Amino acid sequence: MFERRKAQSSGEKVELAEKPMENRPATVTPKEGKTIIGEKITIEGDIRGQEDLIIEGSMKGKIELETHQVIVGPKGRFEGEIHADNVTISGHLMGNIFATGKVQITRDADFTGEIKARTISVEDGAFLKAVIELEKKTQKAIPSIGKAVKEETQATASPSLAAGKTP
Amino acid sequence: MERMGERQGACLLDVGPILGANIVFFARRIPRLFVCDLFRHLHEALGGKRPPDTAWRHLEYPLKQFDGIVLWDFLDHLEKEGALRLIRHIRRWIKPKGMLVVFSRDPDRSLEPFFAFEVQKEFRLHPRPIPRLSLPLYPRQNRAVMALLPGFSSIKSFIYRNGVREYLFRFEKTEPDMS
Numbered sequence: 001m002f003e004r005r006k007a008q009s010s011g012e013k014v015e016l017a018e019k020p021m022e023n024r025p026a027t028v029t030p031k032e033g034k035t036i037i038g039e040k041i042t043i044e045g046d047i048r049g050q051e052d053l054i055i056e057g058s059m060k061g062k063i064e065l066e067t068h069q070v071i072v073g074p075k076g077r078f079e080g081e082i083h084a085d086n087v088t089i090s091g092h093l094m095g096n097i098f099a100t101g102k103v104q105i106t107r108d109a110d111f112t113g114e115i116k117a118r119t120i121s122v123e124d125g126a127f128l129k130a131v132i133e134l135e136k137k138t139q140k141a142i143p144s145i146g147k148a149v150k151e152e153t154q155a156t157a158s159p160s161l162a163a164g165k166t167p
Numbered sequence: 168m169e170r171m172g173e174r175q176g177a178c179l180l181d182v183g184p185i186l187g188a189n190i191v192f193f194a195r196r197i198p199r200l201f202v203c204d205l206f207r208h209l210h211e212a213l214g215g216k217r218p219p220d221t222a223w224r225h226l227e228y229p230l231k232q233f234d235g236i237v238l239w240d241f242l243d244h245l246e247k248e249g250a251l252r253l254i255r256h257i258r259r260w261i262k263p264k265g266m267l268v269v270f271s272r273d274p275d276r277s278l279e280p281f282f283a284f285e286v287q288k289e290f291r292l293h294p295r296p297i298p299r300l301s302l303p304l305y306p307r308q309n310r311a312v313m314a315l316l317p318g319f320s321s322i323k324s325f326i327y328r329n330g331v332r333e334y335l336f337r338f339e340k341t342e343p344d345m346s
Contacts, residue, residue: 122187
């Protein structure tokens, strides 16, 4: 149903949805389709649709793929705003990310901007100048700092962040 | 940090180096985490024979933005004048009663290669070598560290087996001549 396609030229707006949403069963989320913006492609404009997007070229604008994944590859450059489920950054990105799922930043990434997501992972050595806000739904599962302080002081261990005895 | 995490919109600045474990640790606890790798910027500035100030000159945070700043051992990599200039910026960025976390190495112990502090299980910090970064070291005695931080009061301090000291400071006042 969804074939791999490649954006061929610049344009104001690239529509990725092959069919209008109302024609599909409501429970189906097509994950198999993906679009690749190739290394030699430059796009200025907005993209919205219902399949995954891989940026290996250059793009400036807004991406709205709320239930899908956006990947900015190692040679990819993006400037603007991304709304997606999961976002993976390996290239250069300047702008804001709004992810309902996870944002992954690899060691090759160069990111400047703001991230709002449910979870995040960052590889050591990535270039990052960011503001990060995570959904706090998982907060209950996190042990309190106070509890950790007790564990730390009992365990005589290596340094811990602002936990220990006052001299 | 627990109290900071409960405060709506609380902001923390982590000055790096970029370690995934630290970012996840802070981001899960603090409403707004700001991340900027000053260590890398300093490495690049010094490598390019530029003054250390170029490492933070590009940072344009609003006045009184942060409830807390984790400076790690960044001051240990700055000579006194550079450290004082950075602290002037920090005094602008931090809120009154904001907290500052500083680490410092023991000047009497042999100097180790550059390492960063990584938050691991049970809130332990582990020194982690970062071979890609090469920075000078200016470790200081307690008094010299305190002297770099006028307007801050020491709330807690810890010394660890490897000689690393951790300080928790609170910003008490803004003096017009220093802001």
